[in-house]
Amino acid sequence: QQQVKQSPQSLIVQKGGISIINCAYENTAFDYFPWYQQFPGKGPALLIAIRPDVSEKKEGRFTISFNKSAKQFSLHIMDSQPGDSATYFCAASLSLNNAGNMLTFGGGTRLMVKP
Amino acid sequence: NAGVTQTPKFQVLKTGQSMTLQCAQDMNHEYMSWYRQDPGMGLRLIHYSVGAGITDQGEVPNGYNVSRSTTEDFPLRLLSAAPSQTSVYFCASKRLAGGETQYFGPGTRLLVL
Numbered sequence: 001q002q003q004v005k006q007s008p009q010s011l012i013v014q015k016g017g018i019s020i021i022n023c024a025y026e027n028t029a030f031d032y033f034p035w036y037q038q039f040p041g042k043g044p045a046l047l048i049a050i051r052p053d054v055s056e057k058k059e060g061r062f063t064i065s066f067n068k069s070a071k072q073f074s075l076h077i078m079d080s081q082p083g084d085s086a087t088y089f090c091a092a093s094l095s096l097n098n099a100g101n102m103l104t105f106g107g108g109t110r111l112m113v114k115p
Numbered sequence: 116n117a118g119v120t121q122t123p124k125f126q127v128l129k130t131g132q133s134m135t136l137q138c139a140q141d142m143n144h145e146y147m148s149w150y151r152q153d154p155g156m157g158l159r160l161i162h163y164s165v166g167a168g169i170t171d172q173g174e175v176p177n178g179y180n181v182s183r184s185t186t187e188d189f190p191l192r193l194l195s196a197a198p199s200q201t202s203v204y205f206c207a208s209k210r211l212a213g214g215e216t217q218y219f220g221p222g223t224r225l226l227v228l
Contacts (some may be wrong), residue, residue, distance in 0.1 A: 043205050043219030077125035
């Protein structure tokens, strides 16, 4: 059973447009919600992350919106650029006592930004 | 710092063969983990370790073994490869105390025929 559901699977956006990727989670014990960006042939890299006590976090053109009651969070990419073309993964983390966080990933969204 | 390194980059196996995927990190991270990435499934945790001599199972551990004899290295062993293990494998590491960011290696693409 997938605990983090991500949509859409693929997204095409024109340069300068807004890209929006949505995720929903089931486990209310999750306490850390990162987004990872992956370019072809590379490993995922942390893009931006949020904790459930904050409803929004912005870093440059990237914003996470978090809705705790709905158990949903989303990534918004403003002024999307061709260089943003990549696969994006949302994730949720469950802290384990003295054992670090175990990340549960969504299925991924392949974003293509057309010039 | 090289970060997280993985070898090999690509491997072809026949069903029933065994092999070890290597992972090393030079950031002195306590936590290391292995994921597999399959289309539409995201990344799924196979095994993880919070320090030398300590390992535990993740979401999809069957068919894989791990050991952690040093802080730097965390090899993943396939004892008897099956076509269902065709995937891209990523190793990741992070600090335990106050460390949220996981750093991923470049991946190993495995094809089991």
